[in-house]
Amino acid sequence: MINVPELFGSLVFDERTMKERLPKQTYKALKKTIKDGKPLDINVANIVANAMKDWAVENGCTHYTHWFQPMTGVTAEKHDSFINPNDDGTVIMEFSGKELIKGEPDASSFPSGGIRATFEARGYTTWDPTSYAFIKDGSLCIPTAFCSYTGDVLDKKTPLLRSMEAISNEAVRILRLFGDKETTRVITTVGPEQEYFLIDKAMFDSRKDLTYTGRTLYGARAPKGQELEDHYFGKIKDKVSAFMKDLDEELWKLGIYAKTKHNEVAPAQHELAPIFTTTNLATDHNQLTMEMMKRIANRHGMECLLHEKPFAGVNGSGKHNNWSISTNDGRNLLNPGKDPFNNHEFLLFLVAVIKAVDEYQDLLRISAASAGNDHRLGANEAPPAIVSMFIGTDLEAVLEALVNGQNYNSDSDQKVLTGVEVLADFKKDTTDRNRTSPFAFTGNKFEFRMLGSNDNISCPNIMLNTMVAEELAQFADELEKAENFDEAVVEIIRRTYLEHKRIVFNGNNYAPEWVDEAAKRGLMNLRTTPAALAHYIDEKNVSLFKKHKIYSESELNARYEILLENYSKVINIEALTMIDMARKDIIPAVSKFVKELVDTAIAKKALSAEITAELEVELASKLSKLQLCFSNRIDKLDALLLKTADITDKQKLADFYADEVFPAMQEARVVADEMEMSMDANAWPYASYGQMLYSVK
Ligand code: ADP
Numbered sequence: 001m002i003n004v005p006e007l008f009g010s011l012v013f014d015e016r017t018m019k020e021r022l023p024k025q026t027y028k029a030l031k032k033t034i035k036d037g038k039p040l041d042i043n044v045a046n047i048v049a050n051a052m053k054d055w056a057v058e059n060g061c062t063h064y065t066h067w068f069q070p071m072t073g074v075t076a077e078k079h080d081s082f083i084n085p086n087d088d089g090t091v092i093m094e095f096s097g098k099e100l101i102k103g104e105p106d107a108s109s110f111p112s113g114g115i116r117a118t119f120e121a122r123g124y125t126t127w128d129p130t131s132y133a134f135i136k137d138g139s140l141c142i143p144t145a146f147c148s149y150t151g152d153v154l155d156k157k158t159p160l161l162r163s164m165e166a167i168s169n170e171a172v173r174i175l176r177l178f179g180d181k182e183t184t185r186v187i188t189t190v191g192p193e194q195e196y197f198l199i200d201k202a203m204f205d206s207r208k209d210l211t212y213t214g215r216t217l218y219g220a221r222a223p224k225g226q227e228l229e230d231h232y233f234g235k236i237k238d239k240v241s242a243f244m245k246d247l248d249e250e251l252w253k254l255g256i257y258a259k260t261k262h263n264e265v266a267p268a269q270h271e272l273a274p275i276f277t278t279t280n281l282a283t284d285h286n287q288l289t290m291e292m293m294k295r296i297a298n299r300h301g302m303e304c305l306l307h308e309k310p311f312a313g314v315n316g317s318g319k320h321n322n323w324s325i326s327t328n329d330g331r332n333l334l335n336p337g338k339d340p341f342n343n344h345e346f347l348l349f350l351v352a353v354i355k356a357v358d359e360y361q362d363l364l365r366i367s368a369a370s371a372g373n374d375h376r377l378g379a380n381e382a383p384p385a386i387v388s389m390f391i392g393t394d395l396e397a398v399l400e401a402l403v404n405g406q407n408y409n410s411d412s413d414q415k416v417l418t419g420v421e422v423l424a425d426f427k428k429d430t431t432d433r434n435r436t437s438p439f440a441f442t443g444n445k446f447e448f449r450m451l452g453s454n455d456n457i458s459c460p461n462i463m464l465n466t467m468v469a470e471e472l473a474q475f476a477d478e479l480e481k482a483e484n485f486d487e488a489v490v491e492i493i494r495r496t497y498l499e500h501k502r503i504v505f506n507g508n509n510y511a512p513e514w515v516d517e518a519a520k521r522g523l524m525n526l527r528t529t530p531a532a533l534a535h536y537i538d539e540k541n542v543s544l545f546k547k548h549k550i551y552s553e554s555e556l557n558a559r560y561e562i563l564l565e566n567y568s569k570v571i572n573i574e575a576l577t578m579i580d581m582a583r584k585d586i587i588p589a590v591s592k593f594v595k596e597l598v599d600t601a602i603a604k605k606a607l608s609a610e611i612t613a614e615l616e617v618e619l620a621s622k623l624s625k626l627q628l629c630f631s632n633r634i635d636k637l638d639a640l641l642l643k644t645a646d647i648t649d650k651q652k653l654a655d656f657y658a659d660e661v662f663p664a665m666q667e668a669r670v671v672a673d674e675m676e677m678s679m680d681a682n683a684w685p686y687a688s689y690g691q692m693l694y695s696v697k
């Protein structure tokens, strides 16, 4: 029997532990620092550090590390032991306030987008006391922000914290206007649903493509995919179930609210959803969740695939970023209440989000842009690359009624003047669902569904927080000057909805007609990562981030460059891997198999003229032709890669990878998959799709 409440957070230096371990004065001082966002006094830091160290050592730690989220998207850590030498050759375990507050990792090998020249290698990590320290793998982990010597941000954490500050400031301004005098801070909350695949570890190891790139670059479809729809919410297999139990326990120990687990649509695909929490914690927790998934899968002889599209022909994996805004005492500002028509505060926040999504479609698209996610967006499984939003027919009717100067009665036994049937209560269950929308209102929160499974969720939340902060700021500017507040609010709601309702689409986002309709509405359709990234540094975006002090222009440029470079590198690695697999494994395997066929044909003929060798001859001939075609396409791919050396402009290089290299990879793959289908399974050098997708029992 496990005692979950006792287990929960046992590896976290959380409130409970702090209260237990810190002198009252120190605890108070620390809490005050956290609340006011002021730097920590060194004397306080020394006491906190020592208490943390004692706690960590009692829990089996020997090391500590500053844990941060550089622009690679994955977390980084460098472990130092607590040991300090004594004069007599013995050691004691020590951890100072200085070590807690500040670290100085040699940062020269992290991407900086040209912000920090390699000779100026210094980077600083500083403790983010709003995120608790925790224990992982025998190390005390201190969540930190990462910046350069000159103070430029080099990570994903700092801008996220800044964006939370920005939306809080602007939202509080709005709340004051509505007469709320108590709220001191507004927080954004996030619950990220995480999809993943589990496959047999030995099969994973046998494939260079999975090992180097996280996805299969070759592989013929299995006879059975997801067409029977028998996997979604299906019975969880024993091995997977054991993994999920282990994972839940490890996550609970880390104070992560792991809540829901189930099978997903594709074979071998699963999902985990936590209970939502404050955005920066949700981000840390999601990073830890992904790390734990991989680690625990290994323990169970499996590999966890977090790539957005590990297998062609079945669904890829995404992440749903459920996002809402609430006051510091927990009032959800996106809750429509019983009577949304008369809930002007809610409607104002709602139209702020509508306006934001319309004006900054490109930023949302960019926040989900990666080489891996390009396989999903636009395919028939994830939302399309076009950003639009779903608010449900009820809320649409409310806004339409307001715009048309009509009344809307939310009473259950009355009909609306617009002719729409009204529901008794605006509860989450009564709003209709639209699974195809990239950005859907789901009762009291928005669900942003474009993200890839591997994404760090800080980026979409930086975008969301900042762009909504901007709209709230504009509303507040106008309302603070208004003579008649009530009238001005209604006017803003009406005007904003009218001006931005083109972004609202309640229909099927997968329908081909939507692409034309969206084009008519003037919505963006940024199909590839390089096409999307080009808008990152558009003037409106630069001024947005500058105004709210999220990124300076050079920080934004750096991010743009890093993302472009990352895209090019990923495609380059994939292409090189394909070439390697082709020349070292696939082409020789086909030759060997053809030789076997030819040998068999000769043997048959030698034995008797009566025995036909037609099949062997035909197959050998077919495979030889395919093999030659494949080899030519691989040579073409190789030649394209050589050309990349001449392209110095980063945008042009990424465009070249998207427009030239990627299609050449697809062309080569098609031929390889056809050869795989015609060959003896034992002669093919890799585990098949069928084996991988159905390997875990
Ligand atoms: P789905 O039908 O998409 O699975 P759920 O109702 O299970 O939706 O919720 C999905 C996620 O939304 C969960 O992680 C949940 O904690 C999160 N969520 C619920 N309310 C909020 C909120 N106010 N802010 C952020 N996330 C929320």
Ligand code: MG
Pocket: 193, 320, 447
């Ligand atoms: Mg969802």
